[in-house]
Structure formats: structure tokens, C-alpha cells
Amino acid sequence: MHCCASKASTFEADDTRLRMSEKKRVCIVGSGNWGSAIAKIIGNNVVAMSDQFHTEVRMWVFEEMINGRKLTEIINQDHENVKYLPGIKLPTNVVAIPDVKESAKDADIFVFVLPHQFMRNVCKQLQGGVKPTAVGISLIKGFDVKEGGGILLITTVVREVLNIPCASLMGANIANEVASENYCEATIGCKDPKNGQLLKTLFQTKYFRIVISEDEDTVEVCGALKNIVAVGAGFADGLGFGDNTKAAVIRLGLMEMVNFCEVFYPGSQQATFLESCGIADLVTTCYGGRNRKVAEAFVKTGKSIEVLENEMLNGQKLQGPPTAYEVNYMLKSKMMEDRFPLFTAIHKICKGELKPDQFIECLKNHPEHM
Ligand SMILES: NC(=O)c1ccc[n+]([C@@H]2O[C@H](COP(=O)([O-])OP(=O)(O)OC[C@H]3O[C@@H](n4cnc5c(N)ncnc54)[C@H](O)[C@@H]3O)[C@@H](O)[C@H]2O)c1
Numbered sequence: 481m482h483c484c485a486s487k488a489s490t491f492e493a494d495d496t497r498l499r500m501s502e503k504k505r506v507c508i509v510g511s512g513n514w515g516s517a518i519a520k521i522i523g524n525n526v527v528a529m530s531d532q533f534h535t536e537v538r539m540w541v542f543e544e545m546i547n548g549r550k551l552t553e554i555i556n557q558d559h560e561n562v563k564y565l566p567g568i569k570l571p572t573n574v575v576a577i578p579d580v581k582e583s584a585k586d587a588d589i590f591v592f593v594l595p596h597q598f599m600r601n602v603c604k605q606l607q608g609g610v611k612p613t614a615v616g617i618s619l620i621k622g623f624d625v626k627e628g629g630g631i632l633l634i635t636t637v638v639r640e641v642l643n644i645p646c647a648s649l650m651g652a653n654i655a656n657e658v659a660s661e662n663y664c665e666a667t668i669g670c671k672d673p674k675n676g677q678l679l680k681t682l683f684q685t686k687y688f689r690i691v692i693s694e695d696e697d698t699v700e701v702c703g704a705l706k707n708i709v710a711v712g713a714g715f716a717d718g719l720g721f722g723d724n725t726k727a728a729v730i731r732l733g734l735m736e737m738v739n740f741c742e743v744f745y746p747g748s749q750q751a752t753f754l755e756s757c758g759i760a761d762l763v764t765t766c767y768g769g770r771n772r773k774v775a776e777a778f779v780k781t782g783k784s785i786e787v788l789e790n791e792m793l794n795g796q797k798l799q800g801p802p803t804a805y806e807v808n809y810m811l812k813s814k815m816m817e818d819r820f821p822l823f824t825a826i827h828k829i830c831k832g833e834l835k836p837d838q839f840i841e842c843l844k845n846h847p848e849h850m
Pocket residue numbers: 510511512513514515516541542543564593594595596598602619620621622653654655656795796797798799
């Protein structure tokens with residue numbers, strides 16, 4: 481009897497070990513406004529699905545001092561990111577870690593969510609410290625500039641630098657609204673159905689509904705380009721135009737997004753623009769986003785984008801102006817600026833090469849009207 485009981489417990493221990501080793505450990509790389517909102521979702525989901533996931537979620541935090549305390553300390557003791565997502569409690573199983581390599585230890589799933597301009601540098605720090613079996617997902621909107629004139633998707637940077645597969649999650653997702661659990665949707669771009677399903681399990685909640693698309697490049701490109709259009713919407717608002725003009729900016733922006741994908745990402749499907757990552761994100765960003773808000777103030781105050789970003793966003797980062805630069809960097813090198821007049825005008829206005837009041841003039845002769 482005794483012998484059988486001990487054998488049974490050995491089997492149980494083996495079984496538990498097996499299940500433990502199959503459990504996925506999640507690392508969130510980034511902890512800004514969206515990073516913190518998504519940490520709330522992931523932290524709650526892994527506890528609800530503790531048979532599939534380790535319940536501790538490590539979140540890399542770019543350390544800074546707030547009123548004499550370290551931000552990591554505040555998050556770990558008070559369970560709130562008081563700087564980037566104030567007023568929202570984070571689950572206690574989300575652990576803030578200031579060392580990116582330490583946060584990545586033993587992780588099976590990497591969620592990349594930081595302003596895109598910092599991504600390559602952070603990825604380089606992770607090089608060599610990532611399990612070869614890990615998978616990544618990028619929530620980052622923007623491009624990486626390639627020497628010699630091209631641009632890379634952020635997921636390509638992850639694949640190249642870390643040698644792991646990488647999907648993306650994009651959508652109409654203003655972080656504060658998601659953190660307040662207001663119903664919305666998102667799109668996961670992932671060619672591999674098994675990884676797509678695993679990632680959907682990690683992110684979906686009753687209020688955050690997800691559709692998987694295999695058209696992964698288009699999903700990601702939509703997320704990056706919509707931030708440029710949002711800047712244009714802000715210019716139109718700052719210039720005092722009404723809703724018809726903003727609708728025209730959104731439509732022409734969408735047409736340039738579609739053309740951009742056709743030219744640079746052949747095989748892109750038009751149906752993808754009807755997902756949350758496409759038209760829905762464009763609408764939300766052109767009405768409620770940070771890029772729109774700062775661009776409106778840019779026209780009204782005459783201050784530079786950098787000054788306004790510092791004054792208005794308390795450390796949060798704009799993605800639209802740098803993305804307009806990155807896209808222009810490529811279009812210019814290919815002598816294709818004329819084919820994308822809205823993207824081009826927005827970049828030139830941000831750089832002070834064109835006056836804001838010339839924005840609408842640039843749209844009056846858009847190739848869409850020829
Ligand atoms: N905020 C949103 O509503 C939202 C929604 C969907 C997608 N996104 C996208 O998610 C990505 C991250 O946005 P966010 O809102 O979480 O960030 P954010 O705009 O809040 O940026 C602040 C973050 O950048 C970090 N940071 C500052 N300097 C840094 C450096 N040198 N190196 C590394 N990190 C540094 C800060 O510590 C902080 O965590 C962006 O690409 C954004 O477009 C944002």
C-alpha cells in the first residue's frame with residue numbers, strides 16, 4: 481500500500497513537472513501608457529489560465545525616479561504605474577524589473593510595447609538572452625530605419641536580432657479606455673495559426689475582443705501609418721476646419737495606406753483594412769489620440785513638436801512625427817514623394833519645411849482626384 485502510494489505520488493510529481501514545463505512564462509518589454517494597460521490584461525489572464533501560463537508576469541521598466549522613489553518600487557509596492565497609467569491598479573502578479581535581461585530570463589512569450597524609436601537598442605540588449613523556442617508579439621507602431629534608404633517592420637527587427645518568430649497586435653486601442661475596460665477590438669497579425677491562437681488566448685478578455693489575421697505585414701503597417709494620418713487630422717483641427725475636412729484627411733490617409741501596402745508589401749489584402757487595425761484605428765486616432773492632440777496644438781501655438789511633446793505628454797512619446805520621417809526617408813530615396821502627398825506634406829510640416837496652412841492645399845490636388 482505504502483509502496484503504491486509513493487509510486488502514485490512520483491507519477492503525480494512527474495506529471496506536475498511536465499505541466500509546469502509546458503506553462504508559458506510571459507515577459508512584457510515596456511511599461512508606458514499602453515504597456516501598463518496591457519500588463520493589466522495579461523496579469524489577469526495568466527491567473528485565470530494558470531494551467532497554461534506561469535502566473536508571474538515580468539515587466540521591464542525603464543527606471544526613473546518619481547518624488548524620490550524608483551518607478552519599479554512604486555509599481556511593485558503600490559501596484560500602479562503612477563506616471564504612465566495613473567488611477568489604474570495593476571494585478572499584483574505583474575512584477576516590475578529594471579534590468580531588461582533579467583526580465584527576459586526563461587520567458588516563452590515576449591510582448592514588445594515601447595516607443596518604436598527605442599526598440600532596436602532594447603532588442604540588442606536582449607540578444608543572446610532569449611530562449612530559441614520563445615515567440616514574440618509587437619504592440620509597437622512605427623518603423624525602423626535601414627541604412628541606405630529603406631525601412632524595416634519592428635517585427636523584422638525582432639526576428640533578425642533575436643532570431644524568434646514575431647507577430648503583431650494592432651487596433652483601435654487608446655490605452656486609457658482599454659484600461660477602463662471599455663469594449664473594443666484588436667487584430668493580431670500572425671502567419672502561424674498555432675502561435676496566433678496562443679497569443680489570442682493571452683490577450684483576449686470579455687471587453688477586449690481579438691481577430692487573428694494571417695496578413696501580418698499589412699496589420700503592422702496599418703498600425704504604423706495611421707499615426708501619420710492622425711497628425712494630419714490634428715493639423716486640420718488646428719486650422720479650424722470641420723468634420724468634412726477631417727473625413728477627407730482620414731479617407732485620403734487610408735488610400736495612401738492602401739497604396740503604400742500595395743507598392744511595398746505586395747500580396748497585402750484589402751480586407752485587412754476593414755479590421756480593427758485598419759479603418760477603426762484610423763478613426764479613433766484621428767479623434768482621440770495623442771498625435772492628433774499635439775498636432776492641433778502645433779498649429780495653434782507655433783511651438784515645435786518636441787517642445788509640445790514635453791509640455792503635454794508627461795514623458796509619453798509621439799509616434800506620428802518620427803514615423804512620417806521614416807516613411808519620407810524611404811519615399812525620398814525611391815523618388816516617390818509625389819505618390820504620397822499627404823504623408824509627404826505631414827512630414828514637411830513637422831520639420832518646418834512647409835507651413836501648416838499649406839496642408840489642405842497639398843490635398844486639393846491629390847492623385848485620388850485625378
Ligand atoms: N498609448 C496608447 O494608447 C497606445 C495604444 C496602442 C498602441 N500604442 C503603441 O505602443 C507603443 C508604446 O506606447 P506606450 O503608450 O506604452 O508608451 P509611452 O508613449 O507611454 O512612452 C513612455 C515609455 O517610454 C519609456 N522610455 C523613455 N525613454 C526611454 C528609453 N530611452 N529607452 C526605452 N524606453 C524609454 C518610458 O519609460 C515609458 O515607459 C507605441 O509604439 C505606441 O504607438 C500605444
